[in-house]
Structures are given as structure tokens and as C-alpha cells.
Amino acid sequence: MDPLAGQSLIDEEYPFWLRAPFRLLTDVTQFRKIDPWSLEIDQLITRFVEEMKLRDDINFPVLGRAVLSSSILYRAKVTDLIKIIEQTDEKDESLDVMGFDIPEISPSYHLSQRPVSFSELVFAFEGLLKQ
Template identity: 25%
Template structure:
């Protein structure tokens, strides 16, 4: 009995460490004697949950994608049982056990698998459907991460431009009180395209906020910068 327990623990460890939900399903199909040509979704789901509960008891970390598959199987089980009822009953969703550490709304949001066909479903068809669900979730995650990155870049840019605006204004003030007007060239440390743009954008912001005004007597000639009365006072 002890040898059997060690073997089970070793097998659980290998499967969990590989993070292979497919191997978990194959393992359950084998030990539960589920027909691969006519998968009993309810039995498979119960076996999957039992497997994860056992893994949790052994202090194994359960990968997020395995939890995701569990949430899909629970929804599929609920639908499968409803279809077996002769009369329509009010749908009751089965909750994910608390030990999964997953938000309850995940059960509703992360279920992109098509409805179970009324005919029997094979193990191969089920695996394909679950893989498609994983692909959809992966793309959703990538879009969320991409959006988060764009937002962070925007925040970083806004913080950076605000700092540069204050720095440019300080330069203008220091020069302005010496000679009452400032050439744009005076505030650019190095006359290179990147430095010109880096300093010109703050000038546009400052003028828009009426902290300065600019004057260019001829196109492509020098830009003169003046502090407004409000700023100069």
C-alpha cells in the first residue's frame, strides 16, 4: 500500500511539474476506465477535480492553465448533465473548489468552448476543443498584456514629458531674466534632431498653457521665446 502511494505521488509530481493538462486527462481516462470513444464528461470532470485535490494535499503548485481547464470541464459537466435531463431545469453552476485560488468569475468568462454536441464526444475531439479554448485564452491574455504595456508606456511618456516641460521652463526663465527674450537654440544643449524634438515638444505644451509665447519672423528662421506676463510676474 505504501509502495502504491509513493508511485502515485511520483506520478502526480511528474504530471504537475510538466504542467501538462492533457496528461492529466489521459491519466484519469485510464484509471477511471472512461471510454475514449464516448467520453463521460461528468466522470472525467470529477476525476480531474479529485486529481487536483490530491495534488493540493501533497503541496504541489497547480499551474494556472490546469486550473483553467478545470473551470472549462466544470462548465461542460453542468451542460452535459442538463442535456441528460428529460425536463428543462434551472441551470445551476457548480463552483470551483476554494483550494484552486481562482476568481469565481473566471468560470463564466473563460469558457470559449463550443456547446457539447448531443451525439457522443470522443477523447480526441475533447482534447482538440480544450486546446482551442486554451488558444483563445492565450490570445486574450496577450491582448490584455499588450494593452497594459501600451498604457504603461503612455504613463511613462506623460511623466517624462511633464518633467521635461518643467526643465525647459526653468531654462527659459534663467535665460529670460538675463536678456528678456530667449532663442530656441539657447535651450537646446546639442543641435541634433533628437535633442531639437526633445525640447520642442515642451515648448508647444508651454505655449498651449499660455506660460510662454513664441515668435518666428520668417519660416525656418530662429524661434524667439517670451515669458507671458503671468509667468514673468
């Protein structure tokens, strides 16, 4: 008997977000096992959303957990960058001199008095991912 055949059956028993690579976004115990710099987080979260739409398996709590996890991973990267900047000898250098191009991000607020459809919500979420 092929041991991998049993593995594929096991994999199909669980939702896709509990399998690699998406498990990184939904299981916080996985954070310690990976280096955030080894991931392209934006591509992973985009694939996650595409997979949800493809399977027509939209689960907002899981999607929220994935977004939170990706923001935690991004924060870890930013913290590492700040440590690197603070350790440089020339502390008076600005980010422009160091070659960092950090665009300004303005908050976008949308107040609506009507219900928002799921497709509008997904469209807005995809727009945020592209920023």
C-alpha cells in the first residue's frame, strides 16, 4: 500500500487552510517554525483569498485570522528592519539617504448606511492587498 495515498485522503478531510502552505496563516503555533523573511506574505495571502473564492468556501473568521497572521509576520519584518537601522553607525542618516522608499498610506474610511454585499467586501479586500 502506498503511504502517500493515505496522506492525500487525510489532506482532503481537512479544510484547505489547515494544510500547507496556508496553515502558516491560520495556526499561530507555526510562526516560531518559520523565518518571516523566507515568505512572500503578500503572495501567500493573495493565494489564500483566491483559493477561498475558487472553492466557494468563504469563512470570515478564518479569513480574519489569516489577515491578522499576515500582519504579525509583516510586523516581524518591520521590527527586524528597525533593529538594523538602529544598529547602523551613522544614526543621523535619514531613510531617504539609506535608499528606503516608503510611500505614504492614507487611511480609507467608508461609512455606509446600506448592507455591503460579499462581492463588494472581497473587491475592497483585494484593493487593500494591492496597496
